[in-house]
Amino acid sequence: MFEYAPAPESRALVTFQSSYGHFIGGKFTKPSNTYQTISPATEEFLAEISTATAKDVDLAVKAARNAYEKVWSKLSGAERGKYLYRIARIIQERARELAIAETLNNGKPIKETRDADIPLVAAWFFYYAGWADKLDYAGLGANPKAHGVAAQVIPWNFPLMMLAWKIAPALAAGNTVVLKPAETTPLTALIFAEICQQAGLPDGVVNIITGFGQTGADLIAHKDVNKVAFTGSTGVGRLIAKQVAGTNKKVTLELGGKAANIVFDDAPLDQAVEGIINGIFFNQGHVCCAGSRLLVQEGIQDELMKKLKRRMETLKLGDPLDKNTDIGAINSKMQLDKITKLVKLGVKEGGEAWAPNCEIPKKGFWYAPTVITGVAPTNTVAREEIFGPVLSVLTFRTPAEAVAKANNTPFGLSAGIWTEKGSRILKVADQLNAGVIWANTFNQFDPASPFGGFKESGYGREGGRHGLLAYLKGDN
């Protein structure tokens, strides 16, 4: 086996301010009620972050309302689009800095932030920029209208990418926004606020407030919010769906998943192994659409598991800033505890856990890539979202059994199919209750492609023309 020499990306390319306030009405407020944000890989202190109170939330919503009434709703779509193009370009210009900042604050490998997260962020703004002056073609008839002020709450697993998925279509459609990043990963959102300033975006069109769950709840509950967009856990999604009942707020929810990655016995096994690895270990498995349930056809189980374990032994866990790192840090102590607890439960319920020998750094939060075999459909690790680098393995005999097991979950976000038989792909894809299906590939994302779930994985779509509809209203 080859050893890789260290290839660290330069930490020095990013300078954080020592403390940040909220970005409201185009300006940063004075830092208040601060907490510390850290690098989960080293536990290094990065910056002091403010916690928004209900009063701060109110100021941010007022700024967004004011910008909507006085400026943004009066601009032509073409002009709105030009602001989005500007933002896309500045993100491309500052891509390296943003990738490093994201890796520092989130713990994910630099090769992922550099090659996936940040390029997709720029692409998202570029894509929706082009929609801003073409809303008549969105599918709601002529002259569809924006909702007004959008409240957006995003998770920590793809901090800047989730921001882009939320802000780009909202602004293109003519809404103004108040966005709250996750408490553990606020830094790239705050750099994005500076990018809005550099782009000359009118004050109040984008407002960023930081804080914990209560801040998010206050924002969503605010009376002057017209549209709510949330990405996060199904548990919180439920609370939001209850909270908005009886209001006129439009809601989109992108929640949890427990995707089946189905490997048939005629699948190209080496490709399937790469897809399984990518499906569950990409971003430490902190992915709502992760392929966390491997469904393998009985006849190839032994061969596939052998190949999979051999491949897992080559995964490089460690310094996320190292360009050769495959698996970075778990985002927080809390998440690490949750993963640890669920895997222990999986073993207690009869599963067999295996992880390659890998050196775990002394500081920071880490979890070795793990596979649990002998999992029954009723086991906790087959039902609950672990949101970590942990793969549960189940088997099946027939395509019908594969579909039944794959659909046997309250979730319905994504699924994978591996087979060389085209007709089987089409039939199984038809039968799977999931919003995104990857056949002979996994974890592909693109601004032109709608993303979102069935059932308890939420409702509404992000990406593509469909993603625009969430931010528009037409005549019914």
Place this chain on the structure above:
Amino acid sequence: MRLDVKKTYKLFIGGKFPRSESGRTYELLSSKGEFVANVCLASRKDARDAVVAARAAQPGWESATAYNRGQILYRIAEMLEGRREQFVEEIRTLTGATEKQANQEVDAAIDSWVWHAGWSDKVDSVAGSMNPVAGPYFNISTNQPTGVVAAFAPQKSSLVGLVNTIAPVIVTGNTIVVVASQSLPLSAITLTEVLATSDLPGGVVNVLTGKESEMAPWLASHQDVNALDLEGTSDPVDLEIRGAETLKRVVRPGAFSRTGSKGSLQQILAFMEVKTVWHPKGH
């Protein structure tokens, strides 16, 4: 002199016409306050049975071809046209509408079935897409029915509101449990006789009569219901909160007009899920 034979008004569950398992009925009065019929007062058990029937029928109805579903919906329009006099009479009895008004309502209901029938094989052409992603991938988004829908027909409409509640749900392959207007249920019951003779598979449409407020909480919190149409409900906020427990798709009251001879594509799409499939382009 011959005594006419009166009809027993029953529920419609799984293609059959049972009475309420509870053995309860309620007295239906005409607009003039005269006795018309004893109508089933369906129970929560009837509602659950209806959900079971709707779930059982759903995969088959979804896998029927769009062409086939369109023809069946058109057939419903044909059957309704043939029975228009009965509907006109029942609407007049309960609402006191003039013959002209009642005929207009039946016209709109028939035309709405025809309008919806035509959408079965067009929804995906209009609302789906091929997506030009930045990579060597085939990427397509199609629409799939949400599953089982619990719906509450508008309280103030006899027929057209009911049709504009059922048709947009079932045209794409969903199945439905619909609670009829409590005070105007005759058209709903007679419509089930039309549905039963239109080649519509049993269980695709299930009709309950009785108290909306009694059945709604159970349907809204039912784990095997995927979406709620709360149009004819009296406490939609409570029902939306119950539905949130399983993240049901919810259409709030007043979201769509239900009085016309045309529906709304957005209403049809409110009960559909977008599915996007990726595949690499190789050689």
